[in-house]
Amino acid sequence: MRSWLLDSNESVNMNNRYNLLSFLHLVIHVLIHDLKYRIKPVILFGFSNFLPDLLVFGILRPFLWRLAGVDIPLFGHCVIRKDVWVDHPEKLKIGNNVQINRGTTISAHGGVTIMDDVTLSFYVGIHSLSHKGLKHEIDVLKPVSIGSGSIIYSHAVILPGTIVGSNCVVGAGALAKGDIKSGSKVINFLPKIDI
Template identity: 35%
Template sequence: MVQTTSVRDATHPPLVARHLRGFTGAGYDKGRPVLTQAAWFAVLHLLFVKWWFPARWRPPLLRAFGARVGQRVLIRRGVRVHWPWKLDVGDDVWIGEDAWILNLEPVTIGHDCCVSQSALLCTGSHRRRSVTFEFDNGPIRLEPGSWVAARAVVLRGVTVGPGAVVGAGAVAHQDVPSGSVLTTGGTA
């Protein structure tokens, strides 16, 4: 049995009783009709993520669904992109195996960036004080030359500055300054 303790004082606001049935998703625009969404999910799961689907065909396929993808972009197997039409990728970008671009809002990846294996770029969130847990989404921007290392996470509203690194396993919940390195212990 797990015991929990509740502390309520001036620094801890009262708990919010959630009523998820009332969730509306207000303000979230998927950006394309349901038929286009369904077509993308079919292509994503039947072709795009497969090991046998050639890497050179992934950028053109994303472009066919509205993504802006530069030249010499390498997208490895297992990469998932939620909405291609909300993705902008510069030239000479590498996206590693099993990376997940959960882009409910726009994701911009500048030139010469690397998003390593199993990294997560997550533009979605929820308002924690909302009784119905409404969305609190925000765009993500990776500036030129930045690197999101293996199993790192970049959360909604974050900009990773030019040449900055989000180290392996680190979580970027706020902007990462130009040239800095965010590790699991903080910015170094």
């Protein structure tokens, strides 16, 4: 009976060693990935967001974004406020005369194109990545496009695969999904709840 205990203890130790090695492998993989792909954009976006929220810095931020990998015109009259974050900046394309306000998050994993003369108000979310599977372990990438002259108001969310046509309005707090024809308005009203 004592030998059985030793064998089970050894198997527990082997499992612990395997788990430790798997964990260390994951940590090394993540560090290499971060150093190779993410360190430069993180530093540049971090510095960009550290600058004061003055118009002069809003005009200079596109230069930092270009260094981070965003396809943005250097002299395209774009204004970017502070506290804006972009994941996978190399998959983001921005046109001329675009204004991006504070708190906006752009998840460009699947590609995001923002055409000319677009305004993104405060705390807009643009997402080109979703997940599926029982544990959300499978990434689903779908590109997002916002047509020229469109205005996306505060706290609106653009979901993966959405194509917003030209001169569209996405209202405050709206959830945009699918193909939105040019000149359309997307406005979501919350149901009234009486208590």
